[in-house]
Amino acid sequence: MKHAFLVLIACAGSFLLGAFINNARDPQKPVTADMADVAARLVGLDFTQAERDSMLDNLNDARTDFEALRKIDLPNDVAPALYFSPLPAGFRLPAGPSSFRASGATGLKLNRADLPFYTVGQLGELLRTRQITSLELTQFFLNRLRNYGPQLYCTITLTEALALEQARRADAEIKQGRYRGPLHGIPYGAKDLLAKQGYKTTWGSVPYKDQVIDTDATVIRKLEEAGAVLCAKMSVGELAWGDVWFGGMSRNPWNPKTGSSGSSAGSASSVSAGLLPFAIGTETLGSIVSPSTVCGTTGLRPTFGRVSRHGAMALSWSMDKIGPIARSVEDCALVFNAIYGPDANDPTTATAAPFRYAPLSSLKGVRIGYLKKAFESNYPNRANDSLTLRTLRQLGAELVPFELPTNVPPNRISFVLGVEAAASFDELTRSGRDDQMVRQIKNAWPNEFRSSRLIPAVEYVQANRARTRLINDMHTALQTAKLDVYVSPTYAGGNLTLTNLTGHPCVVLSNGFNRQTPATPTSITFMGQLFDEGKVLAVAKAYQDATQWHRQHPKLAL
Known part of the structure; x- marks a missing residue:
């Protein structure tokens, strides 16, 4: 089965x-x-x-x-004995060795005025060539977090002592010629769903605001092995919903009067504002895609089971995914290259598949599907999305009309998330401590947890059986169209819900600005085959390199 x-x-x-x-x-x-x-x-x-x-x-x-x-006693880190797999019937996993080739930033000369918005690749080159030290870089970003974090409500905990220790270690190793790779000495932030020994892991929620979990999340451990420097635990919408946490509402740097969306609210906000080069987010049903859209960052939602969730808050065991939020597509590739892979502590990562990434010199001959009906419908960002299709054609891509399968309406089975979330926080509901949470409206977790307890177990299983149909239908649709990548309006046609249920990878990136005052970013999404993040990243990078949207940054006032 x-x-x-x-x-x-x-x-x-x-x-x-x-x-x-x-x-x-x-x-x-x-x-x-x-x-x-x-x-x-x-x-x-x-x-x-x-x-x-x-x-x-x-x-x-x-x-x-x-x-x-x-x-x-069933604390949040105890998973059910049964595990979700996104593999369709007859699906063949990619085989062979992994390979990674970045674009490189050779010959780069340090301009300190550009430090807030250098990419990870550029900062890595500056550190490798010892034009700047990790300690200098870490202190620089810690200062920006202190100065701008309070107005953006994007930081829950500064991990300053740890960051300075890790930065000094990175400098010593680089000086000794022990260079670990492009993340060595690079500061970053982690969504405060990820545990780090010695620091609070609050999940953004009042009942857990003093919680300390005595473990390191596997993602944090892997980033430490790559030499990255943890500077902060970033704000998260309370228990991974929205952008409101116990400290306030995380803000969009492009318009600080508005929220940064969620639930990877602080991760996207901080990267957009130049407070950190990259941050780790999570997604269950849009929590990387949505804040990256609002804040104008680039986000990668990997295939389900690609990145270990050990040490991360469990919301939905069959839908939770961890991925990077950064300034560019290649930054996401660099971070993903460090964090993906099997982990004995998370059985859903048991499926080993290679990660192969190399930039594309052009898109000539590349078949890219596009959701024709969605792009042709009347929606606010249609002009920007149409320009994206035109740019892809100019880059040589062959655009192929594509439609999502319709036999199983994804919105009708998405209640599996609510059921699993209610199980994750069963004790919170039964104890009545859910009354302590900030948001108490109908469209918030306390009500969702209570309501989901009343969903019949039979209907939950039936929804997952329908999900199997959806997974197989999606695989058939992609195989029939002979597509490795397709592009979609970010929120159109049920694509976001469907692909979160099927576990497909996604890259979201800026493709313009809306007509609001002040204008805020819009986005486009590139979707890939299961376990083929390398291809979708390469295609998305080719598009991003042909535009300037990711090189525009918000202006903040102290």
Whole structure:
């Protein structure tokens, strides 16, 4: 069986069972046929009186099981015993060795006025050639975080002592000729869903604002091995929703009166404002794509299972993904090259596949699909997106009309996220501590957690079966069209929801500005085949190199 579904009884327990506990005044009161009747009707089912009577022993036994289950300690880092796989039937994983060739920045001379917005590749060259030290660079970005972070609400914790220690170590190693690669000595930030020993990992949420997790997330460990310097834990929308956290609303540097979207809110905001060269974000249903769009950064959402989530807050075990947010496509490639790969602590990364990346000199002969109906519809950023298609044609690409599969409406099965999230924070809901969270409106986690507890376990499994259909349909559509890459309006046609459910990789980058006052960035997304981040990155880089949008930066006032 290709896809094992994350059926967690504590969360997805049928409404036919869970509702009885919540509605009974006395938790010891037996479940009655009337209760079963109400519950059945609420989920669209109808049972006869005899059928309801026959159910009662099973329902009361199940409630006893639930009460016993809830006494078992299940912290957020305990995953279900079943794991999601994005592999379609008959899918062949890429084979062979990995390879990586960056564009390089040879001959670059340091201009200190450009330090806030140099790319990772450029900063790496300046460090390698010892035109600047990691300590100087780290102090520079720490100062920018101190100066501008408070007005953007993008930083939760400065990791200054650690950063200075790591920077001094990087300088000593580079001086001794022990150069680890292009991330050696480069400052960065990590979304505060990722644990770092000795520092708070708050998840942006009031109930967890003093939490310290005694481990290093695998992503942070891998970046340390690459020589990168952790300067800050970045703001995250509370429990990975939106841009509001316990310290306020993270801001868009292009218009600080507005939010930076989320939930990788601080990661995108800080990179856009030149407070850090890159940051790590996460995405479950748009949390890299959306803030990168709003803030004008470049983001990579990798294939599901490509990057270990060990040490990261679990929201949805079958949908969470970790990726970089940076200034350029190649910066994302450089960071991804350091963080991808199997990890025994995260069984979903067991599938090993090579990562091959090399810049393309042109797009001549490259077949790129485009969502024709979406691009031809009437939407606010149509002019910018149309110009993107024209640029791709000018670069030599063959644009092929493409449409997403329609047999399974992705929005109708996306409730799997709510179910898994409710399981992740089951104790928060049952304890009532969800009342401490900042956002208490209908469209926020506390209400979503409560509502999702009442989704029948059967419907959750059925949604995942439909998800298998969706995965196979998407694979067939891409194979039939003979596409490795396609381009989509960022929010059009259900593409964002669909590809987060199927686990496909995505690169999002700026393609202009909107007509608001002040104007803020717009974006376009390039989608790739499963485990083929290298190709989608190369195509996206060719487009980005032909434009100037990523070279424009917001102006901040102290």
